[in-house]
Amino acid sequence: MTPPARPAASVEPAVPVMSVVPTGPAASTAPAAHSARVVIAMTVDLAEFDRALGDPFDPAAPLSFARSAESDRREEFPAEMCQELDRLGMPRLYVPVEHGGALARYDELLAALRLVARRDLTVAIGHGKTFLGGACVWLAGRPEQARALGADIVAGAPVAWGLTERGHGSDLLAGTMAATTEAGGYRVQGEKWLINNATRGDLICLLVRTRPEGGPRGFSLLLVDKRRLPRDRYRHLPKVLTHGIRGADISGFGMDDCPVPADALVGVEGGGLETVLKALQLTRTVCTALSLGAADQALRLAVEHAARRGLYGRTLVDLPHVRRTLGRAYASLFTAEIVSVFAARALHTAPEETSVISAVAKAYVPSRADELIMTCGELLGVRGFLTEYHEHGAFQKLDRDHRVVGIFDGSTFVSRHALINQFPLLARCHPAATADPAGVEHAADLTAPLPAPELDRLSLMAQGGCGLTQGLVSAARDLRALAVAGHASAWLAGLAEELSAHCDLLHEELAQFPPSSQFAPPEAFALARRFELCFAGAAALRVWLHNLRSGHDELWLEACLVHILRSLRPAEMPTDEEVFDRLFDALRSGASVGPPTTKGVR
Amino acid sequence: MHGSELAPMEPSLRSWLRERVAHYARREPADIDPSVSLTNYGLDSVYALSLCGDLEDHLGVVLEPTVVWDHPTIEALIAHVEEMLGGSSRRMDAG
Numbered sequence: 001m002t003p004p005a006r007p008a009a010s011v012e013p014a015v016p017v018m019s020v021v022p023t024g025p026a027a028s029t030a031p032a033a034h035s036a037r038v039v040i041a042m043t044v045d046l047a048e049f050d051r052a053l054g055d056p057f058d059p060a061a062p063l064s065f066a067r068s069a070e071s072d073r074r075e076e077f078p079a080e081m082c083q084e085l086d087r088l089g090m091p092r093l094y095v096p097v098e099h100g101g102a103l104a105r106y107d108e109l110l111a112a113l114r115l116v117a118r119r120d121l122t123v124a125i126g127h128g129k130t131f132l133g134g135a136c137v138w139l140a141g142r143p144e145q146a147r148a149l150g151a152d153i154v155a156g157a158p159v160a161w162g163l164t165e166r167g168h169g170s171d172l173l174a175g176t177m178a179a180t181t182e183a184g185g186y187r188v189q190g191e192k193w194l195i196n197n198a199t200r201g202d203l204i205c206l207l208v209r210t211r212p213e214g215g216p217r218g219f220s221l222l223l224v225d226k227r228r229l230p231r232d233r234y235r236h237l238p239k240v241l242t243h244g245i246r247g248a249d250i251s252g253f254g255m256d257d258c259p260v261p262a263d264a265l266v267g268v269e270g271g272g273l274e275t276v277l278k279a280l281q282l283t284r285t286v287c288t289a290l291s292l293g294a295a296d297q298a299l300r301l302a303v304e305h306a307a308r309r310g311l312y313g314r315t316l317v318d319l320p321h322v323r324r325t326l327g328r329a330y331a332s333l334f335t336a337e338i339v340s341v342f343a344a345r346a347l348h349t350a351p352e353e354t355s356v357i358s359a360v361a362k363a364y365v366p367s368r369a370d371e372l373i374m375t376c377g378e379l380l381g382v383r384g385f386l387t388e389y390h391e392h393g394a395f396q397k398l399d400r401d402h403r404v405v406g407i408f409d410g411s412t413f414v415s416r417h418a419l420i421n422q423f424p425l426l427a428r429c430h431p432a433a434t435a436d437p438a439g440v441e442h443a444a445d446l447t448a449p450l451p452a453p454e455l456d457r458l459s460l461m462a463q464g465g466c467g468l469t470q471g472l473v474s475a476a477r478d479l480r481a482l483a484v485a486g487h488a489s490a491w492l493a494g495l496a497e498e499l500s501a502h503c504d505l506l507h508e509e510l511a512q513f514p515p516s517s518q519f520a521p522p523e524a525f526a527l528a529r530r531f532e533l534c535f536a537g538a539a540a541l542r543v544w545l546h547n548l549r550s551g552h553d554e555l556w557l558e559a560c561l562v563h564i565l566r567s568l569r570p571a572e573m574p575t576d577e578e579v580f581d582r583l584f585d586a587l588r589s590g591a592s593v594g595p596p597t598t599k600g601v602r
Numbered sequence: 603m604h605g606s607e608l609a610p611m612e613p614s615l616r617s618w619l620r621e622r623v624a625h626y627a628r629r630e631p632a633d634i635d636p637s638v639s640l641t642n643y644g645l646d647s648v649y650a651l652s653l654c655g656d657l658e659d660h661l662g663v664v665l666e667p668t669v670v671w672d673h674p675t676i677e678a679l680i681a682h683v684e685e686m687l688g689g690s691s692r693r694m695d696a697g
Contacts, residue, residue, distance in 0.1 A: 215639075459667055460667045463667065
């Protein structure tokens with residue numbers, strides 16, 4: 001079966017959807033602390049982009065389940081669908097405005113990638129990879145280098161990011177691809193393996209060893225343009241067959257004593273690891289969009305099935321267990337979405353803290369999406385297992401595709417390790433609340449325009465700790481004050497106080513925890529998981545507190561806090577989960593329930 | 603802070619650093635050789651950055667988080683801090 005050809009009169013906007021809407025400095029609307037900086041209002045019409053992508057249930061749409069199923073079955077790269085994204089201007093969102101693109105706000109990139117991921121994760125991963133490939137250049141490249149790369153990307157050139165090698169995946173300092181200096185540039189020898197777009201990419205940003213002894217200052221980055229390399233000195237390694245994202249170009253790249261021009265260097269020699277670790281803060285944040293998109297679609301398929309499926313003379317959705325399960329799944333999705341959106345906004349408002357925030361987001365959001373997809377799979381039963389029936393097997397495809405999100409770009413294990421590395425700092429900073437609370441409040445207030453991102457403020461260590469968890473005590477106090485004044489329920493305030501007490505207790509345990517570096521024990525990972533939960537609950541509370549203008553809807557916050565607390569409470573303290581029934585009933589009735597982070601993507 | 607004020611704290615800074623590194627590496631301070639790279643004590647290169655925050659608190663100065671990467675031994679760290687604070691280039695006795 002071949003996918004139906006698109007009708008000739010289909011959506012072909014004359015102007016790419018992702019064009020830049022000029023927004024001048026609007027200092028008057030900025031919080032005082034940031035008034036000197038250019039403020040960026042929304043620049044991308046997400047609703048128009050969503051409309052242009054079409055209805056995935058319509059086989060003729062640019063991104064449809066029918067097309068996705070076909071390329072997945074053939075294990076072929078979804079080239080046509082990626083071209084549709086090129087036509088819509090999606091690559092512009094991978095390039096910061098100062099380098100000729102449309103990326104002014106990371107929450108917009110997050111939302112756009114989520115809309116694509118909702119339709120096809122393989123496409124989102126294969127296309128979105130170009131943002132990952134460029135990230136190091138946006139951080140550390142020379143202005144003319146960044147502008148040239150920006151022009152290439154806007155013109156549709158795929159870019160890969162060559163970090164990992166065979167035999168020592170996440171251990172970047174074990175890399176053996178080496179560059180030696182010679183007149184006019186470098187000679188590069190070695191292989192990168194399991195690289196997304198290694199073969200398709202016109203350019204690849206490589207982490208190479210520039211000091212034989214290695215170490216944190218022993219690696220550098222080279223932005224290699226294959227079109228400028230001698231063809232007999234580089235090789236593409238074969239596509240690797242994978243369980244999910246079967247159409248993706250997961251392959252490798254080898255260089256055999258290959259000359260590379262000196263101007264390929266990104267940043268300074270020896271700065272490779274530092275730049276990569278900062279770039280990962282951007283990419284780990286953005287990658288959470290993939291999980292949100294997958295979770296959106298999984299839940300939609302499960303809810304629609306439950307509403308249609310008859311059982312014992314009723315529909316599935318009328319069964320108490322099903323309502324409870326779906327309500328809980330929505331609460332889980334809302335919490336993950338809040339963490340994701342908060343993290344993307346924090347890149348603008350609290351860049352000093354994103355070494356913590358991005359690690360939490362990349363560990364928390366894909367893990368929740370994995371759970372949610374498994375839950376939906378149980379509800380769908382055999383329908384979630386069929387590859388040709390039920391929306392062309394969309395569920396079994398997203399189920400397989402999503403597995404990779406918790407693995408790549410820093411697996412859940414690696415992300416938790418990044419958090420564990422910062423435990424001494426988190427423990428020391430929590431009691432004195434040394435982080436700047438303004439960055440947190442600004443990230444949580446979704447109506448506040450964002451300052452332009454200042455990537456030079458990203459840091460390998462959040463030296464002031466985590467403002468969100470530090471500010472949980474005051475957030476719970478603010479909610480209590482609202483409750484006392486009759487603007488919130490005392491029950492809700494009690495949930496926030498319970499979370500805050502958990503968070504303080506956790507930090508006491510962090511302070512007592514023996515230092516653990518390379519061989520962090522399982523207990524450290526359990527503490528990291530609890531930190532993620534406290535962070536997620538705090539983010540939900542902050543977003544609620546700072547967006548009261550959009551309505552005093554307590555239901556979503558109550559559901560998010562109960563969802564978090566049931567994982568933090570000791571086993572002997574059961575959780576009353578009836579709030580999930582109320583949440584599901586409200587959503588089913590069509591009521592506008594949910595966090596304001598959802599705006600623009602529902 | 604001037605070099606003349608820093609001078610008396612040099613020995614204490616060195617023993618303080620040995621104690622901190624020993625704490626993170628879970629060893630005895632006596633086992634920490636100030637002339638050996640911190641990575642030799644099993645400190646993950648990112649974990650070693652924690653030392654920067656301690657050092658900032660201890661000295662009341664602001665440092666690049668990667669100071670430990672660029673000055674990977676206790677000796678090198680002390681020399682860097684001395685230089686940064688405008689102190690003399692006088693090196694401490696070994697041992």
